[in-house]
Amino acid sequence: MSSRSGTARAFLAALAVPLFLVLLSPAAVAGVLDVPAAETSRSQPVAPGVVLTSTEVPEGSDGAATRQHFGVLSADLGGGAAVGYADPGAVSAAAPLPQLIRPHDSAVAAVNGDYFDITASSAPLGAAVRDGRVVKSPTGTHENAAVFTADGTGSIGRARFTGTVTLAGAAVPLDRLNSHEIPDDGIGAFTSDWGTHPRERATLGADRVTELEVRGGTVRDVREKPGDGAIAPDTTVLVGVDAAADRLEEVGVGDAVAVGYGLTADGVRPHTAIGGRHVLLRGGRVTAPAGDTSRHPRTAIGFSADGRRMFLATADGRTAGTPGVTLRDMAGRLLRAGATDALELDGGGSSTLLAREPGAAAPTVWNRTGGLFRAVPNGLVVLAPPGSGRVRGVWVRPRIESRPPPGSAVPRQADPHRVFSGLRRALTAATHDENHGPVRHPPRPESLRWSASGGAVSGGRDVRYTAGAPGAATVTARWGPVHGAVELEVLPGPARLAAAPASLAFPDASGAARMALTGVAPDGSRAPVEPDDVVLDFDPELVDVAPRPDGTLRVAPRTDRGAGGIAVSVSGSHGTVRTTVPVRIGTVTEQVAGFDDAERWTASAVRGEASVRAVPDRSGEGRALALAYDFTSGQGTRAAYAHPPSPIRLDREAFGFGLRVRGDGRGARITLSLVDAEGRGHTLRGPEVDWTGWRRVEFDVPPAAHPLTLTRIYAYETSPERAYGGELVFDDLTAVLAVEE
Numbered sequence: 001m002s003s004r005s006g007t008a009r010a011f012l013a014a015l016a017v018p019l020f021l022v023l024l025s026p027a028a029v030a031g032v033l034d035v036p037a038a039e040t041s042r043s044q045p046v047a048p049g050v051v052l053t054s055t056e057v058p059e060g061s062d063g064a065a066t067r068q069h070f071g072v073l074s075a076d077l078g079g080g081a082a083v084g085y086a087d088p089g090a091v092s093a094a095a096p097l098p099q100l101i102r103p104h105d106s107a108v109a110a111v112n113g114d115y116f117d118i119t120a121s122s123a124p125l126g127a128a129v130r131d132g133r134v135v136k137s138p139t140g141t142h143e144n145a146a147v148f149t150a151d152g153t154g155s156i157g158r159a160r161f162t163g164t165v166t167l168a169g170a171a172v173p174l175d176r177l178n179s180h181e182i183p184d185d186g187i188g189a190f191t192s193d194w195g196t197h198p199r200e201r202a203t204l205g206a207d208r209v210t211e212l213e214v215r216g217g218t219v220r221d222v223r224e225k226p227g228d229g230a231i232a233p234d235t236t237v238l239v240g241v242d243a244a245a246d247r248l249e250e251v252g253v254g255d256a257v258a259v260g261y262g263l264t265a266d267g268v269r270p271h272t273a274i275g276g277r278h279v280l281l282r283g284g285r286v287t288a289p290a291g292d293t294s295r296h297p298r299t300a301i302g303f304s305a306d307g308r309r310m311f312l313a314t315a316d317g318r319t320a321g322t323p324g325v326t327l328r329d330m331a332g333r334l335l336r337a338g339a340t341d342a343l344e345l346d347g348g349g350s351s352t353l354l355a356r357e358p359g360a361a362a363p364t365v366w367n368r369t370g371g372l373f374r375a376v377p378n379g380l381v382v383l384a385p386p387g388s389g390r391v392r393g394v395w396v397r398p399r400i401e402s403r404p405p406p407g408s409a410v411p412r413q414a415d416p417h418r419v420f421s422g423l424r425r426a427l428t429a430a431t432h433d434e435n436h437g438p439v440r441h442p443p444r445p446e447s448l449r450w451s452a453s454g455g456a457v458s459g460g461r462d463v464r465y466t467a468g469a470p471g472a473a474t475v476t477a478r479w480g481p482v483h484g485a486v487e488l489e490v491l492p493g494p495a496r497l498a499a500a501p502a503s504l505a506f507p508d509a510s511g512a513a514r515m516a517l518t519g520v521a522p523d524g525s526r527a528p529v530e531p532d533d534v535v536l537d538f539d540p541e542l543v544d545v546a547p548r549p550d551g552t553l554r555v556a557p558r559t560d561r562g563a564g565g566i567a568v569s570v571s572g573s574h575g576t577v578r579t580t581v582p583v584r585i586g587t588v589t590e591q592v593a594g595f596d597d598a599e600r601w602t603a604s605a606v607r608g609e610a611s612v613r614a615v616p617d618r619s620g621e622g623r624a625l626a627l628a629y630d631f632t633s634g635q636g637t638r639a640a641y642a643h644p645p646s647p648i649r650l651d652r653e654a655f656g657f658g659l660r661v662r663g664d665g666r667g668a669r670i671t672l673s674l675v676d677a678e679g680r681g682h683t684l685r686g687p688e689v690d691w692t693g694w695r696r697v698e699f700d701v702p703p704a705a706h707p708l709t710l711t712r713i714y715a716y717e718t719s720p721e722r723a724y725g726g727e728l729v730f731d732d733l734t735a736v737l738a739v740e741e
Contacts, residue, residue: 040415044395045358045436047108047384049079052355052366055333056402056415066678067412068325069316069403071353071366072337073109075382077152078308085130085272086110087378090195091178094122096373097352101363101381108356109363109382111299111312114275115142115346116377119637119718121180121197124377126275127159127263134263135193137161137177144279146301146343146380147270153307156279156341157268163189163261165238167251172244174261176202185243189259192233199226199239204635204720206241210248212257213237219255222248274345274380276301280331281342288327288344295324295679297351297369300331301380302339311339312380314353316403318370320500320705321412323679349374358395359432359439368403368412370680387435391443394477394484395436399426400528400551410552411500411516418489418527419467420519421573425488426530426551427463429477449478454490464532470573491527494519497570497577504555504566505584505653505706505738512556514548515581517568529570537567543583561586563741586739587655592648592710593733598625600645607634612642617731618660618694624731629668629715632723639716640668642730647675648710653738657699659713662729663689667722668715670697675711676704689715689728 041055050073057068075081084104088095094116101107114124127145128136138145138159145159163174165187175186182188182202190199203209203226213221215235226239236259240248251257265273280288280300297317303310313334317324325333327344334342349371354363365373398416419425429448431439446460454473456466465475467490476485498518506513517529531547538545542564544556555566562585569578595601598614609630617624629640657672670686684699701708715728 042417046073046355047081047382047437048435049076049081050074050108050382050384052109053337054366067322068329069322069368070325070333071314071355072333073111073312073353073355073382074337075109075310075312076308077154077310080385082152082383083148083154083272083310084381084383085128085135085274085378086381087128087130087135091123091128091136091193091377092121092180092195092197094375094377096375097354097379098363098365098373100376100379101354104381104383106383106386107363107381108384109312110354110379111301111314111345112350112352112376113345113378113380115277117180120720121201122375122377123178123180123197124275127161127265127273128275128378129263129270129273132271134161134177134261137163137179137261137263138275139176139179139181142275142277144277144343145265145270145273145275147265147268148272149268150271154303154310155266155268155307156282156303156343157265159263159265159273159275161261161263163259165189166258167247168255172247174259177261182239182241185241187238187240187244187248189261190231190237190239192231192235194231196228196230198228199237200228201720202226202239203241206245208242208245210240210245211237212248212251214257214259217256217258219251219253219257222251222253274378276343276345278327278344279342280327280344281335281339284335284340286328286331286335288331290328292327295326296348297324297367298327298330298347299345299351299353300334300342301345302334302337302342304338305340309338311337311342312353312382313337314351314367316368317351318680319368319412321678322368346376350376352376352379356436358393358436359430359442361438366403384435387433387437389433389438389440391431391439391479391482392434393432393436394429394448394479394482395432396427396429396475396477396484396486398486399428399549400530402528410514410550413516413528413551414518414526416528416551417487418491418525419465420491420494420521420527420529421467421470423519423533423570423572424464424466424530426532427457427465427475427486429463429484431479431482443479447479451476451478491521491525493521493574494527494529494570494572494577495522495574496520497529497568497579499568499579499581503582503584506557507587507655507736507738508560508585509557512554515553515555516551517553517570519570519572519577522574533570535569539564542585555583557585559585561739563739582741584738584741587736588739589658589734589736591732592650592735593644594622595625595731595733596623597645598623601625602643603627604641604643605629606639607636608638608640610640610642615729624662624729626727626729627713627715628725628727630725631668631717632725635720637716637718639714641712641714643712644710650707650709650735650737652740653706654701654708654735655738656701656736657684658732658734658736659686659697659699660694660731661689661697662694662731663691664726664728665690665692666724666726668717668726668728670728671714671716672699672710673712673714674704674708676706676708678705680705682708
């Protein structure tokens with residue numbers, strides 16, 4: 001084996017990396033708050049009266065196995081911050097949250113909002129009020145909402161929609177406004193706020209439908225079928241189903257029709273409102289469902305007892321080391337932050353928290369859900385007045401981001417505000433104005449003057465702090481009379497070195513992986529180890545290892561098949577510590593289920609029916625698994641599941657799966673459900689079964705913590721307009737696995 005040794009310093013020094021602009025005023029320097037349960041919290045200003053606090057709660061036996069990560073944005077609603085409703089311009093539309101807030105020039109923060117009709121219209125389920133105008137009524141029992149009065153006070157209330165339609169002098173109830181669902185024998189109204197989604201979606205299951213187009217208080221058209229397309233600003237479309245359809249059918253073109261409606265929440269007429277699901281806190285008491293132990297990314301909103309302080313909170317999930325939190329975890333976090341009342345907003349892949357860093361021009365994402373931005377129908381945006389644009393402070397922080405970027409497989413890193421004695425930490429700084437906003441003419445990074453207590457600072461654009469003796473250290477950056485500082489904790493050691501991931505496997509010479517190094521102090525405290533301080537030893541014919549400015553190492557295979565390791569060593573105040581990361585390149589395909597045990601598989605269903613049975617396989621000599629399903633009932637997503645006798649656990653990294661499927665041509669979609677080593681669920685979606693006869697279906701595996709466990713195979717349908725049944729047959733489930741060592 002040939003080897004290559006040396007430090008990563010020369011490589012990083014050659015990189016021309018611009019300073020990452022971030023900020024903080026001298027009076028609001030991020031500090032560490034040591035709280036019970038080994039929590040670590042850090043706060044930073046966003047705007048006057050608006051502060052973002054990031055909290056990490058270790059859950060493993062040594063504080064490292066898994067972690068909860070919360071972001072709580074606190075806003076003083078009486079101190080200059082205001083809250084607005086953000087949407088893509090139509091109720092039946094969705095867009096990523098950064099796109100929703102673009103029209104709001106003074107946006108400094110935002111969160112995603114309500115649950116929504118995700119498989120069809122994208123319409124939110126709850127109430128929506130924008131600038132005092134009712135945009136949407138609650139759908140069904142989805143009545144809880146966060147509401148804001150005209151003076152900015154916030155609260156959690158139950159939204160009540162009332163409306164009437166006056167026909168020939170008689171008033172009848174109006175049940176819904178811009179909703180994807182109209183109740184039995186009810187009437188729904190649609191305005192220009194609705195968008196272009198077909199209104200027929202709201203009438204599924206109805207025997208009779210009548211639609212009236214009303215403009216200027218006069219009926220302009222009567223239709224037997226709901227239409228689609230944009231609605232003019234001065235027009236209201238009324239849709240009646242069954243008994244209400246009969247009533248509307250009595251009206252003719254030219255008749256007078258009056259429509260009136262309004263919305264209140266606990267007797268208050270909101271200026272802004274957005275729907276949510278479970279009430280998490282009420283009067284300082286936790287009301288979140290005790291029986292829900294599922295862990296996911298979360299979003300929630302809370303208010304202080306007087307309604308003058310708002311808390312927007314998210315919890316990370318579905319990322320390496322951070323599986324997510326329960327609703328009661330979320331309630332407890334908001335209670336500790338100071339909220340007495342709180343409401344669950346949409347979580348999972350929808351969960352998004354945006355916040356402006358000091359000196360930045362626009363908010364950036366702060367939470368992680370394991371994927372890229374999901375399109376959502378609405379959100380709340382925090383607005384703050386702009387500042388002067390003159391330099392009034394300096395924000396200093398470590399360059400390493402402990403959070404991986406959205407959708408990235410980069411491992412989460414330890415707290416970069418900790419550094420080991422004798423090792424280095426890359427720092428960055430940016431200037432900001434008195435409102436923590438951007439500076440019109442920022443000084444050049446090299447014009448900042450740096451100093452440190454308990455260590456040394458070097459560099460101009462590429463700033464490095466070298467830690468001195470263990471204890472607290474302050475690093476300060478100055479520009480004329482303006483300055484800012486960051487507090488760092490210097491740890492002794494490290495006594496141990498760990499890599500994440502602890503081993504690497506590649507299917508071939510394509511692709512690459514990212515690896516983060518963490519040192520462990522004698523007392524168990526952890527801190528990132530930067531490539532600057534690393535000595536590497538590896539076979540350059542097997543892999544290439546290069547440092548990244550974000551504090552990770554990029555590992556790329558150089559051959560299609562092979563095995564070896566990357567030796568890593570770091571010298572600190574406790575001597576030299578080492579670790580070796582095994583590397584395997586190449587794959588082997590192995591059968592993981594032949595379905596000879598098909599009679600022991602079981603079935604379940606959501607909004608449908610399902611059953612399984614053993615049938616002859618393709619050759620007629622063995623067994624296969626038949627999954628029969630009925631999707632003729634229910635309007636939402638319907639699924640039919642096949643469960644193995646026990647979960648199928650793989651012993652190595654998996655890059656893909658293959659499954660032979662005898663199709664029925666009905667169009668259901670085939671899916672595999674997996675759980676990774678950290679308990680996170682992964683859904684591997686296959687194609688729609690638009691074929692008959694046997695076909696091989698392939699599934700790619702997303703970034704995950706290996707080994708994986710297969711929990712079920714299933715078929716599903718999302719389109720509410722499609723109702724059918726059928727039978728699929730499965731045989732020869734294989735996995736593409738990493739080669740053995």
